[in-house]
Amino acid sequence: MGKPDGRHRILATLCRVFLETVTSRIDGCLNADPDGGLLTWGVDFKMKTIEVDGIKVRIQIWDTAGQERYQTITKQYYRRAQGIFLVYDISSERSYQHIMKWVSDVDEYAPEGVQKILIGNKADEEQKRQVGREQGQQLAKEYGMDFYETSACTNLNIKESFTRLTELVLQAHRKELEGLRTRASNELALAELEEDEGKPEGPANSSKACWC
Template sequence: MSKNYDVLLKLLLLGDSGVGKTSLLCRYVDEEVRSTHVATIGIDFKLKTIELGGKRIRIQIWDTAGQERFETLTSQYYRRAQGILLLYDISSDKSFKNVRKWISNISEYAESNVKMVLVGNKCDIDAGRQVTAKQGQQLASEYGVKFLECSAVKNLNVTEAFRKLAEEVVVVPNENAKNRTLDRKENEAPSIYLSSQSQEEGTSENKCSC
């Protein structure tokens, strides 16, 4: 059976347990909201196909467990990721402070050219906010990554978060992308360039979990 996409991307969701990784993923892929919280055990993934630059992009999104006892397991998936969506809960100062720990893990286990977007999740519960958007933006600027706040419940910036990360990994062949590519540092590893030839990864597309 011929594949129905041009490029396969592998993205990883990281962050403390309870920050809303699975809820964000279900909203993006299944367009539904999880009414109850069930902690992810180990690792799971979902697939979604989008279009960028006239090409069909198959996104394989790995959803990881945030509990410390699973860190050894989930760290094995860091090197497979081309992009990482790093989440914290805007109503949890602890999850925000732990972002630095997660970035340390990324530096240790992931490829040096992995792309990352920082997400302040659950921005719909503004009354219980402990982390301001300004704090999130400052932290993202410190590490040189993109930032935005999201809400799976209200479907705010969910699609934008995943698309922004995909665009960081894939260089779309238009004038804006060309200018962005020219501005990259000389020592930065290249992203994936869309071309007339399709790219394929030797990874099974069947949904699985550990």
């Protein structure tokens, strides 16, 4: 029986409902597996292992693009999500207004208790801004979500927002995580016990005769 290495992994499916995707930056700022991507109709898939509070977490990242022609397909992915980014473009008031619809879809199709973060993307395009930071903060407050403004061009808050969403997922699955830790500890103790029991006993002490 192999010994656990002390690193516990849970599966966190992070669906990103993007009107403007930041997928192109994930490889750079999160070092996603180069061969871990799978482009499907309306969905871009990547995998990444990150460490949060000493815990190794293997995450699946599903970029559903948020385009209307893909809605039927992407709603299926909501059901498997544990964490969701709802993303608008700060240079597009229209994309900001669409957030309310995405929230409605998440409430209808995603699992109960799914973790959500609101993202205002393209923060580097300040001169084109149509949605104020305060608007994003207020909307996030109304829906009880954390809020970040990000930039796929400068990496602003990309890693921070992914780490935070992973933390929220871990916190929501704390009991499951503790169960994994307990099971791993028990398996380790059993492995050590089996090894001890399998060792041959040393020869019994006996007096040695000396023949002169």
